[in-house]
Amino acid sequence: MTLPSPAVARAITAPVHADLLVSGAELVATMDADRREIRGGWVAVTDGLVSAIGGPGDPPPPAARVLPAGGGLVTPGLVNTHHHIYQNLTRAFAPALDGTLFTWLSTLYPLWSRLDEEAVHVSAHVGLTELALGGCTTSTDHLYVHPRGGGDLISAEIAAAAELGMRFHPTRGSMSLSVKDGGLPPDSVVQDDDEILAESQRLVDRHHDPSWGAMTRVALAPCSPFSVRPELMRATAELAERLDVRLHTHLAEDPEEDDYCLAVFGRRPIDQFAEVGWGGDRAWVAHCICPNPEEIARLGTWGTGVAHCPSSNMILGGGLAPVAELRAAGVPVGLGCDGSSSADSASLWLEARTAMLLGRLRHGAASTSARDALEIATRGGAGCLGRVGEIGELSVGAVGDLVVWPLDGVAFAGALSDPIDAWLRCGPVAARHTVVAGRPVVEDGRPTHPDLPAMLDRHRVLATGIQQAFDKAGLDPSAARR
């Protein structure tokens, strides 16, 4: 990772004229190295980076624009470490709702085989807008379905993120092992290893920005042990090392995956992960519901990150991820919405709250606080994406990504004693303002980009076309429910 240049470092320590000043907060929860919480605080952003932070006694710099926090809570922007945004085209899809992971995937793969550039662009516009409304400023996406003739899907979603001004970490997903070779996906959605590797390199060359404050970073992401060949896992790890980009995959997400790995590889998923050269801090993995204590310790030693996806894990019935144990072992744990066909909603506020509730259910009321959940949603995400100190905190020199959350109205009546507890225990809450690199993408609860209504109209047409494919293919909708 590139650190700020001397010029940037000078600019952020000198008194500045800010581009944006967010002031009038009830509390600024900086989530910086000291976890400073500043009552009545303000935050200034210059050239996309935080240039100053202060309290009521500190005079703020003059600013081109002042965004009133209106007595709200200011936090760093939340970081989404796992998503399949295109799945909002098959959200809450009735024929797939009751399946376990493998049945659910097998029902939906044929629909996703109809993705093309327009569908990905429109679904990304809608999906990233939804994320911004829920307080997300940096999102990953794991797009692993690349149908023949579908076009350059990753570039299409990067275009959507750039239009909206969202910080984006697309991961070039891949599947290479179809049913006929012992994998789960059908032939229509797999590619061969050479094509996947060539495309991965091309996308990194074209879009990946390693510089401090980058808006776009690309990672490489073979889908799961049951949809790619071990040779591709190994070659992808080598390519990521050579290009110095991060690695992402699904891991240990379901007992069915344990059974598959034992039957096919003769070892458990995390042993197979190590066998193909992935055990290290370049990788972060999604779900990680089923590691045993010895595997948790190994993940901690490696520094491999985990994207905790609480809603999706419960909806698919995969189980309860051992979040407290992973964190105690030193694993960077971030938060993920997961795809909108399994989690169906995409709000990191909701995922943070759900992570807090699940933690308390597993380990008792004193185990998991709103601050723990905020930590996972911010600094934990930065750890997964290799951007500690840069995203997920408000400190001078970090990116100017922040959220102003309301603390007023019916939901908060009487919640006066602690703004962070109020934020996550009351609600439901959507962002009042979401700011990325000093520019509001949500203001007064509304997206600032004007195209959302047109995008939603187009999304409905595209989603209808894709879902009708299910009927046309003559699939028996009730089969997936059995």
Ligand SMILES: Nc1nc2[nH]c(O)nc2c(=O)[nH]1
């Ligand atoms: N929740 C999800 N798990 C997955 N595993 C896999 O291989 N694909 C998926 C997915 O889309 N969602």
